[in-house]
Amino acid sequence: MLKKIKVTQLRIGMYINDLQCGWMNHPFAVNRFKIKSDTEIRKIIAAGVKEIEIDIKKGLDIFIEKRKAENGQLRKVIDQRSQDKPGKVSVLQELGPAKIAFAEAGEFITDMMANAKMGQHVELEQVNPVINKMSASILRNPNALLGLSRIRAMDKYTFEHSVSFSVLLMSFAKSMGLPIETINNVGIGGLLHDIGKTLTPDEILNKPGKLTDQEFVIMKKHVVDSRLILEKTKGLSQVSMDIAAQHHEKFDGNGYPLGLKGDQISTYGQMAAIVDVYDALTADRCYHVGKEPSEVLKLLLKWSGTHFNPDLVRKFIQAVGIYPAGSLVLLSNQHLATVIDISDNMLKPQVEVFVNTKKRCYVPRKLINLAEQDEIKILSIESYVKWNIKH
Numbered sequence: 001m002l003k004k005i006k007v008t009q010l011r012i013g014m015y016i017n018d019l020q021c022g023w024m025n026h027p028f029a030v031n032r033f034k035i036k037s038d039t040e041i042r043k044i045i046a047a048g049v050k051e052i053e054i055d056i057k058k059g060l061d062i063f064i065e066k067r068k069a070e071n072g073q074l075r076k077v078i079d080q081r082s083q084d085k086p087g088k089v090s091v092l093q094e095l096g097p098a099k100i101a102f103a104e105a106g107e108f109i110t111d112m113m114a115n116a117k118m119g120q121h122v123e124l125e126q127v128n129p130v131i132n133k134m135s136a137s138i139l140r141n142p143n144a145l146l147g148l149s150r151i152r153a154m155d156k157y158t159f160e161h162s163v164s165f166s167v168l169l170m171s172f173a174k175s176m177g178l179p180i181e182t183i184n185n186v187g188i189g190g191l192l193h194d195i196g197k198t199l200t201p202d203e204i205l206n207k208p209g210k211l212t213d214q215e216f217v218i219m220k221k222h223v224v225d226s227r228l229i230l231e232k233t234k235g236l237s238q239v240s241m242d243i244a245a246q247h248h249e250k251f252d253g254n255g256y257p258l259g260l261k262g263d264q265i266s267t268y269g270q271m272a273a274i275v276d277v278y279d280a281l282t283a284d285r286c287y288h289v290g291k292e293p294s295e296v297l298k299l300l301l302k303w304s305g306t307h308f309n310p311d312l313v314r315k316f317i318q319a320v321g322i323y324p325a326g327s328l329v330l331l332s333n334q335h336l337a338t339v340i341d342i343s344d345n346m347l348k349p350q351v352e353v354f355v356n357t358k359k360r361c362y363v364p365r366k367l368i369n370l371a372e373q374d375e376i377k378i379l380s381i382e383s384y385v386k387w388n389i390k391h
């Protein structure tokens with residue numbers, strides 16, 4: 001089956017049926033072939049080709065298009081719901097739309113990073129629909145997307161970090177009472193903040209363990225690269241730019257790239273610095289398991305005043321809660337449960353019970369709103385790894 005696509009949508013594995021330009025005008029010996037490397041894609045772009053015909057029976061299709069078709073029906077419902085007035089819904093009601101918003105953001109970021117690698121600009125029109133869906137979900141109930149952010153594949157760290165970073169920042173902005181326009185702009189900054197990493201060599205980006213001093217110098221360059229790439233994006237807000245350009249600055253002036261101090265860093269840059277560390281430390285990587293959120297919240301408090309603005313750390317903890325959505329908790333009835341929703345009562349969240357630790361067995365999943373009863377309490381936050389539970 002043949003399909004016309006833009007040259008920027010080309011991927012390794014696609015089968016080119018027609019290069020849509022005269023044989024003399026391109027550097028390949030044949031007109032039909034399967035793309036095997038980025039170099040071939042670059043050559044096609046350099047030849048000035050704008051559109052290409054691919055054969056999706058002989059090679060890969062466009063990822064986003066395929067997913068859109070698969071989820072078409074559900075998307076219709078969600079699009080309709082996105083236009084509804086934001087109002088509180090339960091996490092379970094919000095889970096479907098949140099899953100789609102999360103997946104679409106992941107697809108977008110994968111696509112955008114691939115395009116940036118080939119020197120393409122980021123167009124705001126491409127980011128806006130993704131962010132609008134995320135902010136609509138966050139306004140209805142942030143805990144659905146926050147819970148999903150805890151579950152991530154280890155091999156796609158940069159992509160998925162950008163999505164969960166964005167979700168955390170938007171929830172943070174929402175809990176601070178910032179207007180919807182700002183929530184969207186922090187979300188855009190969150191998705192794009194590490195775009196400069198497309199220029200960081202893979203062996204440094206994915207190196208297990210500590211970087212050497214020289215490697216760290218190269219790694220740090222991603223912030224300046226992000227800024228340079230995003231300066232080419234027309235209409236990008238200062239809020240979004242601050243997040244990309246300042247997310248590694250520290251409150252005491254010991255950050256990079258500029259070593260800005262205190263108020264020299266914008267509020268959004270300061271918020272981004274907190275969220276970046278929280279997300280990086282809670283994430284599972286291929287070479288280590290992430291820390292539990294409660295442990296990381298303690299570290300944030302420890303670094304208050306040095307790395308971070310203490311006032312904003314307190315506000316961030318209020319936003320994600322002492323028991324963040326997706327955490328595993330041990331209850332006083334000796335059952336294990338996942339935190340589902342913290343919006344009614346941060347200390348007494350809604351949880352889903354699923355393991356009896358006394359009998360050492362799984363039990364049918366059951367929702368309990370701890371705020372609505374006095375018998376069962378949270379004893380501790382537990383580690384999924386310690387209990388050998390996959391989540």
Ligand SMILES: [Fe+2]
Pocket residue numbers: 193194222247248
């Ligand atoms: Fe970064």
